[in-house]
Amino acid sequence: MHAPPKPSFLRNLLVRILLLSLFILVVRFAYVVTIRGESCDISDFCFFSDSLNFASAGAGTRAASAVVVAQHAVPGKVGDVNRELLTSKDWVEAVRFHSAVFQDLMAEGYLKPDSKSLCIETPTGHDVFGLKEIGVFDSIGISKKSFKPLVVSGLPHRLPFEDDTFDFIFSGGGGLDRSSQQLGVASEVSRTLKPGGVFMVHTNSTDEYSFNSFIALFNCCRVARVREIEGLEASMPRIHEIVMIKELKNSDERIDNGLEGTSKCPVPGYKQKLVRDAEPLIEEEPLKPWLTFKRNIKNVKYLPTMADINFKSRYVYVDVGARSYGSSIGSWFRKQYPKQNKTFEVYAIEADKAFHAEYELKKNVKLLPYAAWVRNETLVFEVNRDPGQDKDAKGRGMGRIKPVVESGHGLASDVNEIQGFDFANWLKSTVTEKDFVVMKMDVEGTEFDLIPRLFETGAICLVDEVFLECHYNRWQKCCPGERSPKYEKTYDQCLELFTSLRQSGVLVHQWW
Numbered sequence: 001m002h003a004p005p006k007p008s009f010l011r012n013l014l015v016r017i018l019l020l021s022l023f024i025l026v027v028r029f030a031y032v033v034t035i036r037g038e039s040c041d042i043s044d045f046c047f048f049s050d051s052l053n054f055a056s057a058g059a060g061t062r063a064a065s066a067v068v069v070a071q072h073a074v075p076g077k078v079g080d081v082n083r084e085l086l087t088s089k090d091w092v093e094a095v096r097f098h099s100a101v102f103q104d105l106m107a108e109g110y111l112k113p114d115s116k117s118l119c120i121e122t123p124t125g126h127d128v129f130g131l132k133e134i135g136v137f138d139s140i141g142i143s144k145k146s147f148k149p150l151v152v153s154g155l156p157h158r159l160p161f162e163d164d165t166f167d168f169i170f171s172g173g174g175g176l177d178r179s180s181q182q183l184g185v186a187s188e189v190s191r192t193l194k195p196g197g198v199f200m201v202h203t204n205s206t207d208e209y210s211f212n213s214f215i216a217l218f219n220c221c222r223v224a225r226v227r228e229i230e231g232l233e234a235s236m237p238r239i240h241e242i243v244m245i246k247e248l249k250n251s252d253e254r255i256d257n258g259l260e261g262t263s264k265c266p267v268p269g270y271k272q273k274l275v276r277d278a279e280p281l282i283e284e285e286p287l288k289p290w291l292t293f294k295r296n297i298k299n300v301k302y303l304p305t306m307a308d309i310n311f312k313s314r315y316v317y318v319d320v321g322a323r324s325y326g327s328s329i330g331s332w333f334r335k336q337y338p339k340q341n342k343t344f345e346v347y348a349i350e351a352d353k354a355f356h357a358e359y360e361l362k363k364n365v366k367l368l369p370y371a372a373w374v375r376n377e378t379l380v381f382e383v384n385r386d387p388g389q390d391k392d393a394k395g396r397g398m399g400r401i402k403p404v405v406e407s408g409h410g411l412a413s414d415v416n417e418i419q420g421f422d423f424a425n426w427l428k429s430t431v432t433e434k435d436f437v438v439m440k441m442d443v444e445g446t447e448f449d450l451i452p453r454l455f456e457t458g459a460i461c462l463v464d465e466v467f468l469e470c471h472y473n474r475w476q477k478c479c480p481g482e483r484s485p486k487y488e489k490t491y492d493q494c495l496e497l498f499t500s501l502r503q504s505g506v507l508v509h510q511w512w
Helices: 007-036 066-072 089-107 126-133 182-192 208-217 269-277 289-299 329-336 353-359 423-430 447-457 491-503
Strands: 117-120 139-143 151-153 166-171 193-203 221-230 238-246 315-320 345-349 365-368 371-373 377-384 398-403 413-422 436-441 465-468 507-510
Touching: 089 126, 117 126, 117 182, 126 139, 166 182, 182 193, 182 208, 193 208, 193 221, 208 238, 208 269, 269 507, 315 329, 315 423, 329 345, 353 365, 371 377, 371 447, 413 423, 423 447, 447 491, 465 491, 491 507
Parallel strands: 117 139, 117 166, 139 151, 166 193, 315 345, 315 436, 345 365, 371 413, 436 465, 465 507
Antiparallel strands: 193 238, 221 238, 377 398, 377 413
C-alpha cells in the first residue's frame, strides 16, 4: 500500500504549471508587440487574435503610437507592413509633421477625436498614423496599392465608401496636384464627406490663379481658412494648406457662380493682374505687318508662364479657322505652347473642304467641318486670293464667309455654300468655367462679328487665353504702297478690339 503524495510535491507541481503558463503568455505578448508590431486591443490583450489590425474606418479600435513603433520595431517584415520603413527617420518625421498639422486643426475645432477620417493618395500611411497619434483612431488611408493595416487599396476618384461617410478627409503631399483625375477626386470627396465635414489639402500651387481654379473645382464647399506652412520635403519647401467645409447635401448641387444667363462676367483681380503683366499691344500700325507680328511672337507672355494652370477639370484648345493641321495646331500649339504637362483636347474648326481629309488621320483632333458664325444658317464660302494670284497658283487662298444675301464675287474665288453654326452657343455647351480653354482665331474678318457675340452670350467668360489675328486693310507685301482690298476695317479698329478684350479681363495676344 503506497503512501499518499506529500502536500509539498503537489504544491510544487501546481507552481511549475502556473509559471509555465505565465511564460507562454509573456512570450505571446512579446511576439505580438516586438515581432509582429501590431497593437493590442484591451478586450483581448493580444492573446487569442491572429490578425490584429490598426483601427480601420468605422472599427473604432485603438492604435499603437508612432513612438511605440519606433522604440520596439525591428527590421524585417511585419505582416504586410515593412518594419524597416516604419522605423526610418523619414517616416517617423513625416508622422510627427502630420501629427503637428492635425493638432493645429484640432485646436481650431475643425477636427475631433471621434472624427471618422480618410487620407487619400497615401502610399505608406504616415498621415493616417499621424491622426492616430493624436487620438483620432477611426482613420484609414487609401492608395492604389494597400499598405496594411494603415492603407487599403482603392482609387481616389472611385472611393469604395458610401455617401456621407467621413467627418474629415485629407489630401497631402501634393497628390492632388499630380492627379490626372482632379475633377473625379473632387466629386468623390464631395460625395463621401458628410455635410459640415472638413476637407484639407496640401498643395504646392501658391498663386491666385490656381487657388481660384481649386475653389471652382470643389464647389461643394466653402473655404474656412488658408495658410502657408514650411514643407517637409525638398520637393515641397512651402505648402499651401487649404481647409474647406462641405455645405451642400448633394454633390450634384452647384454654388451659383453668377454667370448663367448673363452677357457679362466678373473680372476678378487675379485675372486683371495677368492682363496687366502681358506683353504690350503694338499701338502703331506696322509698315511691314507680315514681319512685325511674326517677330512679336517672341514677346508673347503665355498664361502658363505666368500662372499655375493646375486644378482645372479639362484642358481644351479651340482653333477657329484652323486650315491644315500644320498651319497652327501641329507647328505651333503642339510644339511651342507651354502646357505644363497637361493633355489638351483639340478642336479644329475649318469650313474649307480642301483641308478636311487630313484631319481624318489625326485621332487626337476633333474636326468641326463648318464655319464659326453668330447663328445657325447657310453661308457662302469664298476662297480669296491676293491681287494677281492665279487660281492655279501654288498655295490656297484664305476662306471668307458671308450670308447668302450679302455674297458677291468681285474677287477671283472658289464659291461654295456651307453650313455656319452659332459658335458662342457651341462653346457654352462644350466647356465650363472649370475648364482651361485656349482659343486661336483666324477667321478673315469675321472676328468683328464673333467677338461681340461672345460678349453678348457670356461665352467669352469661358476662355482663358485668346490668340487673335485681326484682319484690316494692311499694307501689302506684294505691292509697296498699296493696302489690301479684301478688308474694310482699319488698324485702329483692330487695336480697339484688342483693347476692349483686355479691359474686359481677357488675356488676348496679337496673332499673325
